[in-house]
Every structure is written in structure tokens, then in C-alpha cells.
Amino acid sequence: MYNFFDQLIVTLGTWLVGLVVATGNSVSKICCGQTMGDAAAHNVAAGTEIVLICVTIYGVFALCFGLATWLERKMLARIQNRYGPNRVGPFGLFQFVADGVKMLTKEDIVPARADKLVHFLAPAVALAPALLMFGFLPFGRNMAPTDLDTAVIAFFAVGAGSELALFMAGWGSRNKYSILGALRAVAQMISYEIPLVLAAVPVVMIVGSLSTTQIVAAQGADGFLDVSGWFVWTPWGFAGFVLFLIAATAESNRCPFDIPEGESEIVAGFHVEYSGFKFALFFMAEYLGMMAMAGLGVTLFLGGWHGPKLLPSWAWFMLKGFLIVCWLIWLRGTLPRLRVDQLMAFAWKAMLPFALFNIFATAVWFYLPKTTLLQSAVAWLITAALVVAAYWVVSRFVSRRAGAPRVYRYAS
Amino acid sequence: MTTLAHFQILASLLFAIGLFGAVTRRNAIIVLLSIEIMFNAANLSLVAFWRYSPHPEQLSGVMFAIFGIAISAAEAAVGLALVIVIYRYYKSIQVDEMRTLKG
Amino acid sequence: MDTAFIILSLITVGGAVWAVTLRNLMHAVLSLVLFFFGIAGFFFYLNADFVGWVQILVYVGAVAILAIFAIMLTHNLTAEDEPEFFSLRWLTGLAVAGAVGAVLWFAIKNNTAMSQVAPVGVASNVADIGRKMMTDWVVPFEVVSLLLTAALIGSIVIAMEQISHRK
Numbered sequence: 001m002y003n004f005f006d007q008l009i010v011t012l013g014t015w016l017v018g019l020v021v022a023t024g025n026s027v028s029k030i031c032c033g034q035t036m037g038d039a040a041a042h043n044v045a046a047g048t049e050i051v052l053i054c055v056t057i058y059g060v061f062a063l064c065f066g067l068a069t070w071l072e073r074k075m076l077a078r079i080q081n082r083y084g085p086n087r088v089g090p091f092g093l094f095q096f097v098a099d100g101v102k103m104l105t106k107e108d109i110v111p112a113r114a115d116k117l118v119h120f121l122a123p124a125v126a127l128a129p130a131l132l133m134f135g136f137l138p139f140g141r142n143m144a145p146t147d148l149d150t151a152v153i154a155f156f157a158v159g160a161g162s163e164l165a166l167f168m169a170g171w172g173s174r175n176k177y178s179i180l181g182a183l184r185a186v187a188q189m190i191s192y193e194i195p196l197v198l199a200a201v202p203v204v205m206i207v208g209s210l211s212t213t214q215i216v217a218a219q220g221a222d223g224f225l226d227v228s229g230w231f232v233w234t235p236w237g238f239a240g241f242v243l244f245l246i247a248a249t250a251e252s253n254r255c256p257f258d259i260p261e262g263e264s265e266i267v268a269g270f271h272v273e274y275s276g277f278k279f280a281l282f283f284m285a286e287y288l289g290m291m292a293m294a295g296l297g298v299t300l301f302l303g304g305w306h307g308p309k310l311l312p313s314w315a316w317f318m319l320k321g322f323l324i325v326c327w328l329i330w331l332r333g334t335l336p337r338l339r340v341d342q343l344m345a346f347a348w349k350a351m352l353p354f355a356l357f358n359i360f361a362t363a364v365w366f367y368l369p370k371t372t373l374l375q376s377a378v379a380w381l382i383t384a385a386l387v388v389a390a391y392w393v394v395s396r397f398v399s400r401r402a403g404a405p406r407v408y409r410y411a412s
Numbered sequence: 413m414t415t416l417a418h419f420q421i422l423a424s425l426l427f428a429i430g431l432f433g434a435v436t437r438r439n440a441i442i443v444l445l446s447i448e449i450m451f452n453a454a455n456l457s458l459v460a461f462w463r464y465s466p467h468p469e470q471l472s473g474v475m476f477a478i479f480g481i482a483i484s485a486a487e488a489a490v491g492l493a494l495v496i497v498i499y500r501y502y503k504s505i506q507v508d509e510m511r512t513l514k515g
Numbered sequence: 516m517d518t519a520f521i522i523l524s525l526i527t528v529g530g531a532v533w534a535v536t537l538r539n540l541m542h543a544v545l546s547l548v549l550f551f552f553g554i555a556g557f558f559f560y561l562n563a564d565f566v567g568w569v570q571i572l573v574y575v576g577a578v579a580i581l582a583i584f585a586i587m588l589t590h591n592l593t594a595e596d597e598p599e600f601f602s603l604r605w606l607t608g609l610a611v612a613g614a615v616g617a618v619l620w621f622a623i624k625n626n627t628a629m630s631q632v633a634p635v636g637v638a639s640n641v642a643d644i645g646r647k648m649m650t651d652w653v654v655p656f657e658v659v660s661l662l663l664t665a666a667l668i669g670s671i672v673i674a675m676e677q678i679s680h681r682k
Contacts, residue, residue, distance in 0.1 A: 160576025428616030433535030
């Protein structure tokens, strides 16, 4: 029974592929009088599989995007003691459909002096990496879209393309606010990409592979509960998870790291000059990027699709990703925006050294013996002591001035 | 069928384009980027040699390409920092206006 | 030649030609990004996945962004006094590049080893690359890490010195 629900989507996919191949066979029998050759049948099956995977991922996550916008507005409303959307559908649940219709029917304005080509290409370039990033995450047991042995680095490489899109948007609009927003966005994303990658390095060190499927497999434990193997329970895994969450928040330009689009400072940053569907594409890219980052966090630290066998594996993956998204929304509702210099100081003086210390602690953990329970406990305590000491050193000495009042170098 | 010669001719064509840019353009940033084009052409050539070599398990071409990418990244960082400093000093980044050795 | 090779060569050659000829600097950098993606595509085509991803991560994610930053910080969006097409400077550049290209082409044409077809089943595995890097290639690896640190400190020092001069 459990296996049936666990493999429901896989079985459905296999059945659909079989159906398409069988249909192709009957069609070619009618047209050419014989069934397809083995090679042709193989090609048809592979092509159908690719189309099915793409349609499923993009369909599911486009729906998730719509629901996430609703959830964000509802949760922010709850934090700010108001109702939020409540007119369209039950609890305002269909608000995103109404928003979509509004976006589609709005006028598409291109500034007269804009760089037309760059302005036009930027939303598409922004959305493409956000969609591609989903291709490297295993969503459930036997449910990895691709199984590359370079998946983690591929994820980060694809994500690097989104910086360029923000810059194209900011520059192509020819507006001083948008170009300021783009400069801020690129500086921030480049700075936080380094702690993001360094936070993922310990996991790669321990597993010994860049493949996301193998990383998830390494976090599995036998039995009903299946939670003991998650990397977040180890000291380095916990520190890495915290670093990853902070860096991922900054990478997806979310509050408190939303200085690229700070409404009160530079209107809306890089997408001031975008309206209608192009704006919707930027919005979608931001949310999909956020969800993909949450998915990578789940894959690297929260055991991927592993979990107690009460829910199917894919449901566990979605649930954990949903929790991270909720956490990001909560953060947005409660924290004020950082200043640019605080942001940079935090990336380079706090997160970078701490991530490097964390890699060292991971190396110590790797070489400590962990055969008996006592040895494991000792290893856990030593690594935890190292991580705490690293945190103390970084917060006491390295980043002491990170929260200091601003020094104006040129203005005063 | 694509042979090794196709890749090498393409790589040398790209190298020539990069050289053309580095010789012709006056803007220091574009000169640096033309040098990056030449780096990339060389990397393409190395990886193609690896792919067609009788001992691919040695991974020599791949290793050369990885180190080449690392070195050209360092070169780009230092080069662009120099461009910014030169711009502050001369208020221009046209390469033929930098004639003095003394700063 | 197959279709993938033709498409990828069109992308790379087109991107490179635009990058060195376009007068709008931002457009030149964006064409260069196209060129970088094309080269990464060639690396995937040649079964060197890892190098392809590193190419995208380093060139698109870092070098192109750095170049854009340099353009922004130097307020120089359009290059007014770039050489005209078919000016003396332009023709000289064409002659030099053409001569170098011709020499390379001649060398490739007269080499019999160049006409072989690709052996099957050649792939670069990340684990093998890592093992090689830590055994046979450990000295270059350390030297490159030293070089990168030096470049990092060097570029910071270059930028910092100017600030202290101003005061």
C-alpha cells in the first residue's frame, strides 16, 4: 500500500509512456503496415519521458508559484493583523488566477529610450535559470529528472545566469532607479553566492559525490522513521543549513536582503520599467528561484525525500520545501531591510569565514572514528565544540564591526 | 562525422577573432574580453584533443582546461581592477592613451 | 559534421564576432556571454560535463559580471572613438589575425592525425578528475590556489591604494 502511493507518479509516468509507444506502433501499422523498429520505439519512449517530466515539473511548480503568492499575502496579512486576499474563491484562494488575468491584460510599456532588445530578453533570461534549476533535484524515490554526477555544481552554474538577467533588466530599462537596483542586485548575488557554495561543500565532502541522488541516498536510514541520517542533525550540517538558508534568502533577493528592489529607496529596483506579463515573468522567476533553493536545501541537509513512512516520499519533499518557503515568508514579515554596507560586511566578514571554519570542522568529523555509539557521541561533541568556537571567534573578532554605524567615505 | 580537424579549425578561427579584437579595439575592457575569447579557444582545442586522444583516462586535456579557466578568471579579476584604477587616474580607458610608465 | 556541431559553431563564432565588433559595450559583453554558453555547449558535446559547468559558473557567473561592473564603473557605455570599419587600424588587425589563423589552419590541414573520428565511450567522471587533481596534478593545483589567492589580494590592494591616495 505504501509502495503504491510512493511510486504512484512513477507508475503513472511509465504507463503513459507505454501508452504513447503503443499508439505510435498502431499508427505506424496503419500508415506503413509495420510496427516501429526498436530504435524508433526507444526514441519515442525517451522523448515522451522528457516531455512528461517537463510538463509535470513546470505544471506542479507553476501551481505552487500561484499558491505561494497567495500564501505569502495571507501570512503577511496575519503577521500585520489584517485579512489579506479574501474575495476570490474560498479564503481568497483563487486570488492568483485573478492576478494572472490582470497581468496578462495590462498594457506592455517599453520606455522610449530603452535598449529594446535587452529590455525584451531580460524577463525570459530571468525565468530560464529558475526553471532549469528544478531539473537537478530528486523529488522522490526514483523521481530524479536527471541523474548527473555534477548535479550540485550544475545547479549553482545555472543559478549564476539569473544575475545576468537582473543586470540586463536594469540596464535595458535606462532608468536610474533600475540601474541602481541592478548594481545592488549583482553585487549582493555575487557576494552571497560564495557562502552559498561553501555551505554546500561539507555535504559534498562527506558524501564524496556531487550527484544529488547520491547525496539523498547517503542520508537514508533503515526502518520506519528514516530521519536519523539527515545531515542537519550533525553539527556541521546544522551550521551549513543555517548558512545555506541565509545565503539562499539573499540569493533570491528576499527581505531582509531585498535591497535590490527596496521600494522605499529605489522604487522597485531593476523591474521599475516592467509592466504586464514581463513583470509577471520576473515575479515568477523570483518565486521559482526561491522554491528551487528551498528544494536544494531540502536535498542537501534535510534528507531529501526521506522521512517517516506515513507520507509518500514526494510528499515529504514538498512538505519540507513548503516549510522552508514558510520560514522565508515569516522572515520577510518580521525583519527590517539591511543597509548595503551591513549586507556586504555580513557576507564577507561573517558568513565567509564561518563557512570556511565549518569546512574544517567537517574534515575533523570525517576523520574521527564513528563505529560505536560512544565514538559517534564523542565525534559529535568535538565537531559541535569546533563549530561553536568558530562561531564565537567569527562573531567576537572577525565581524565585530559588521553592525557598527556607517562611515561615509565620500559623502562627509 | 565530426573529426578532430573540425574542432581545431573552429578553435583557431575563434583564436583569430580574439586576436583581431585585442589588436584592433581601443577600449581596455574589450581588449581584456578578446583575450578571454582566445583563452576559451585554447580550452576548446585542449578538450577536443582529450576527447580524441588514445589515452582519455589520463584526463590531461580536461585538467589543462580546468587550470586554464582558473588562471583566466584570476587574470580577468586583476585586469579589470587595473582598468578601474587606470580609469580613475587618466579618466579614460582607451589603451592608446596610456603612454607613460610613471604613474 | 553533425547538426549540433553546426549550431554550436554558429553560436560561438557569431558571439565572438559580435563581441569584438559591436560598438555598444554592453551589447558586446552580452554577445560574449552567448559565446561562453556556446563553448560550454561544446564541452558538453565533447562529454566533458564538469568543464562545461565550470565554464558557465566562472565565465558567465563571474567574468562577464566583472566586465559589466567595470563598464558601469568607468561610465563608458558607448565607445565613440573606436576605429571605423575598414580604417587602417581595422585592416591591420584583420591582416594580423588572418595571418595567425592561416598559419594555424595550414598546420591543421597538413596533419594526418587530425582526420580521425571520435572514439566511443570517452567521458570525464568527476570522481576521476578529483582523484587526478589530488595525485598527479597536485603541484599545479596548489600553484593555482596560490595564484588565485594572490589575484584576490592583489585586486583588493590595487583598488584600496587609490582610495588612500585620495584622502
